[in-house]
Amino acid sequence: MGVMVETDSLSLKKMIDKQWNVPWELVERVEEIRIFVHKLQASLTHTFREGNCVADVLANEVVESQSTKEYNTFQELPSSIRRH
Structure with missing residues (x-):
């Protein structure tokens, strides 16, 4: 596959x-x-843009902070992302 x-x-x-x-x-x-x-x-x-909102939020977070971030579990994600 x-x-x-x-x-x-x-x-x-x-x-x-x-x-x-x-x-x-x-x-x-x-x-x-x-x-x-x-x-x-x-x-x-x-996929419609609505289905891509988590990727958009993560990309914006990296651009705004100008740093690299790594999340290893669902719980580590910001709550604004977990809601999606």
């Missing part, structure tokens, strides 16, 4: 799946992603 990759960008998913044309300035990057997805035998799925 491969890896499941979720994206909240439906347009990116469609470009990777070759359903949409890729803007010329993104061609190389999208091809790199396609190769990587293939090597991992990954399944690429779309």
Whole structure:
């Protein structure tokens, strides 16, 4: 079984799946992603932004604090994240 990759960008998913044309300035990057997805035998799925809120909160926390944080258990997560 491969890896499941979720994206909240439906347009990116469609470009990777070759359903949409890729803007010329993104061609190389999208091809790199396609190769990587293939090597991992990954399944690429779309999730709505609401389903990505935990990742967004964690990313914002790192950007705002400008430091690296590691959580090893669910209980270590900030309560604002655990609610999601």
